[in-house]
Amino acid sequence: MNILEQLFENFSAAQLQNQALLADNVQWQVSHPFTPITSKKNVINNYFGVLKNSLPDIERKPFISIQGEYNKQQWVCATGYFTGTFVKPLCGIPPSGKSIFIRYSEMAQLENNQIVNVFTFLDLIDVMNQVGVNPLRPSLGYSGLIMPPSTLDGVLKSSKDSELSNTNQQLVIDMLSELGRYDGKDLYSINLEKYWHPDFIWYGPAAIGTTRGISGFREHHQAPFLKAFPDRGINKTLCLISHNNFVATGGWPHMYGTHTGNDWLGLPASGNKLFPRVMDFWRCENGVLKENWVAIDIPHLLNGMGIDIFEQMKNKIAAAN
Incomplete structure (x- = not known):
């Protein structure tokens, strides 16, 4: 069990206050509409406390969790679901009184066996979907619960094979470089077939959805996104780590792009330069x-x-009422 799983074993504020795994000056950034949170006390009250208030029986269910070094920093990266009974509003989303699944993805920086920096995505649009209050158009891809790795080995307990890990990390780096070769006209100018399995599954966030195969990815995500952000590129990589067959990367923000194309998520172009926060x-x-x-x-x-x-x-x- 890595340090994040140890931290989340219990959501009790009293126990967290005494939790040596959190640095006193920890910085915790959570996806919109949360604002950056500073200090252990504020993290406990304004992040853990918010989740615990809405889901008193909250439980963390990771299905990928790996650790490694990037730029001489130690990182733990994980994704999975928080689940529990949704009894009080969460960021204004009305409770259903039923089980809810909140997809999370996060990267945590460690120093001296303490968590000092965390970046967390909560898929609140998916929560809106589950409650039936999402104001956006339906996802082009599949909307619903996503699957853990088909090999069921994402929460790694095996020792690290450095050669395999480095090979797969380079595979991801090369593939990301390939994505940058779009000629602005033809999606096939990006040779995904060289890097992706024909039955590749892209588990996208709510509002975009999950896609199957390279053609599904192109149709349901890549084409609308490239049309909307034709000048997109990488802004900054927060971390890039690997463990055997798993690789994690992302940034806050990770990309940039000017929103000049219509119909992404069914919306008109805003003309604004945006900085997507992304984690893979x-x-x-x-x-x-x-x-x-x-x-x-x-x-x-x-x-x-x-x-x-x-x-x-x-x-x-x-309006519904």
Whole structure:
């Protein structure tokens, strides 16, 4: 069990206050509409406390969790679900009184066996979907619960094979370089077939959805995104680590792009330059990429487009009543 799993074993504020795994000056950034949180006390009250208030019986269910070094820093990267009974509002989303699944993805920086920096995505649009209050159009891809790795070995207990890990990390780096070769006209100018398994699964965030195969990815995510952000590129990589067949990378923000194309998420172009926060978890298989779990802070992007999805949600609820 890595340090993140140890931290989340119990959501009790009293126990967390005494939790030596959290540095006193820890910095915790959570996807929109959360604002950056500083200090152990504030993290306990304004992150853990918020989740615990909405889901008193909250439980953490990771299905990928790896650790490694990037730029001489130690990182733990994980993705999975928080689950529990949704009894009180969460960021204005009305409770259902039923089980809820909150998809999370996170990267945590460690120093001296303490957590000092964390970046967390919570897929709140997916929560809106589960409650039935999402104001956006339906996802082009599949919407619903996503799957853990088909090999069921994402929460790694095996020792690290450095050669395999480095090979797969380079595979991801080379594939990301390939994505940057789009000629602005033809999606096939990007040779995904060289890097991706034909039955590749892209587990996208709510509002985009999950896609199957290279053609599904191109149709349901890549084409709309490239049309909307033709000048997109990498802003800064926060971390890039690997463990055997799993690779994690991301940034806060990780990309940049000017929103000049219409119809991404069914919305008109805003003309604004945006900085997507993105996190990816990859599973490699026999020298190609087989599965990809993707977190994108879409509420943050919408906010940059001048759209308050939480206000729109309230308006939708009011209109229904």
